[in-house]
Amino acid sequence: MSSTPVSAGFLPLVDAAPLIVALELGFAEEEGLALSLTRAPSWSGLRDLLAFGQVDAASMLSPVPVASALGLGGLPARIDALMVTSLGGEAVAASLPLAAKMRMAGYSFDFADANAARDSLRAVGEPLRIGIPFPFSMHAELLYRWLGEAIDVHTVPPPMMADAVAAGDVDLFIVGEPWGSVAVERGVGQLLLPGTAIWPASPNKVLAMRHEQVEADPDLTGGLMRAVWRACRWLALPENRLATSEILARPAYLDLSSEIIERILSGRVVVSPDGEERSADRIVEFFSGCATFPWRSQAEWIGDRLAARHGLEPAAARRIAREVFRSDLYRQHLGPAGADLPAASSRLEGAVKERGLHPAAQGRVMLLPDAFFDRAIFDPDLR
Incomplete structure (x- = not known):
């Protein structure tokens, strides 16, 4: 059976691992995808590769789809954030x-x-x-x-x-x-x-695709989401850190010492x-605590921040922003694959003080602490 070609871009970073592992461990191939990766030299370069259709998807900075939807940065295409691929990093x-x-x-x-x-x-x-x-x-x-x-x-x-x-x-x-x-x-x-x-x-990177392609090819979209989600799940296992560091260290990816990468993945940082x-x-964090779920409230937080800095109307910016974090597609494509699904797609950002259950989560879903350094809370419903 023939595979569907799909191209994706990344920057040489530790948190590009989900796309790289999806290729190297065969998760994309198992979804019937012939995944190819392009290493970009800068974020502006990667953004343009995606926006102009030179790659189908990207490991992208989470604010870029929001900025695109708000008309910031001069992008010619709407970009959707299909899932979060890393917190922090x-x-x-x-x-x-x-x-x-x-x-x-x-x-x-x-x-x-x-x-x-x-x-x-x-x-x-x-x-x-x-x-x-x-x-x-x-x-x-x-x-x-x-x-x-x-x-x-x-x-x-x-x-x-x-x-x-x-x-x-x-x-x-x-x-x-x-x-x-x-x-x-x-x-x-x-x-x-x-x-x-x-x-x-903080949602650092997302799996991003052009909105028109997402809508036109749901099978490719769902297959790529499942492959990357399975890669995130694999990356979360401590026993896979050494293998991950050796994969990422290759010349085609980070081209660095695997020892540096392994220390970062293990949380033993030389400062x-x-x-x-x-x-x-x-x-x-790649997976635990619903890390891959694209909370619409995260998008609203980003939209609110960008609106304040660029002179946009805040309520309109938040409304536009929430639509580009595609929790609907996450539920559609990853729920049947076994992903934990929060009961709601929006929450109070900064309200989880310690790992545990949360009112926005179903009974078996654990969430990670997300308290801001100054203990402020972002409530999208009060904005």
Whole structure:
């Protein structure tokens, strides 16, 4: 029986693993898909590959489909977020000169306390040049949420972040792993926090496709969703971390030492060039606690943030945003495959203080903690 060709794009990041594993372990093939992968050099490049139809799907920054629907970024196509493929996965890091000043201001680099890190940065009292991977990214949203809107941000592709720090172009940055750890390995940066210290359950990447293709080819859409969902489930098993790191390390993917990747997957993070280690439980999450479910309230949070920054009407932005996180298709295609299905498709964001059952979940569905660093709660129904 012939297979249906499907192409997908990714950036060389640890949280591109679901697409890579879907290909390498045969999950896509089992769905009758001949999956091919294209590594893009930057997020703008990957966005354009998807928007102009040069790839069918992508491991995409979660705010990009929302920005597209809101008319931001000049995209010629609506993009749908079919499922979340990773929570977290980012690291916040400082240049060595800035890190030294933070130490003098009393910061302990415990890799967990976002409030203490922010207070230390403020105590340094200098304007900071901050690197982000893309304007429409969860990385940017986390930084704005943590440090406030009045920050000086510069776009730097993830693989070039260590070079930007070494050249003195940025003082502080947030980037998807392993590129924060690469800056540490190169002796040019020190990790301050995982992105999960700001928002533990932030939806970083989504499986994205053009809306017109999603609607035109439900069989391909469902097959790809199932393949990626099965890859996420496989990635969640601790016994698969070593194999995952060896797959991701290959030249076609991250082209890095598998040891660095395995440490990140295991939560044993080296935070300084001196070899200091910190534990970071769930620095990236692929599956547990309904991690793959595209909550419409997450899309509304993104839409609300983008509306405030770009002068859009907030209620309209939230209404448009929620439609591009396709929880309806998740229920349709992944429910029969065995995925846990929350009772509702929207929830209070930031309300889950500890792992456990939640009012928006059915009896057997466990949710992960998602409390913001400042304990604020986003209620889409009160906006």
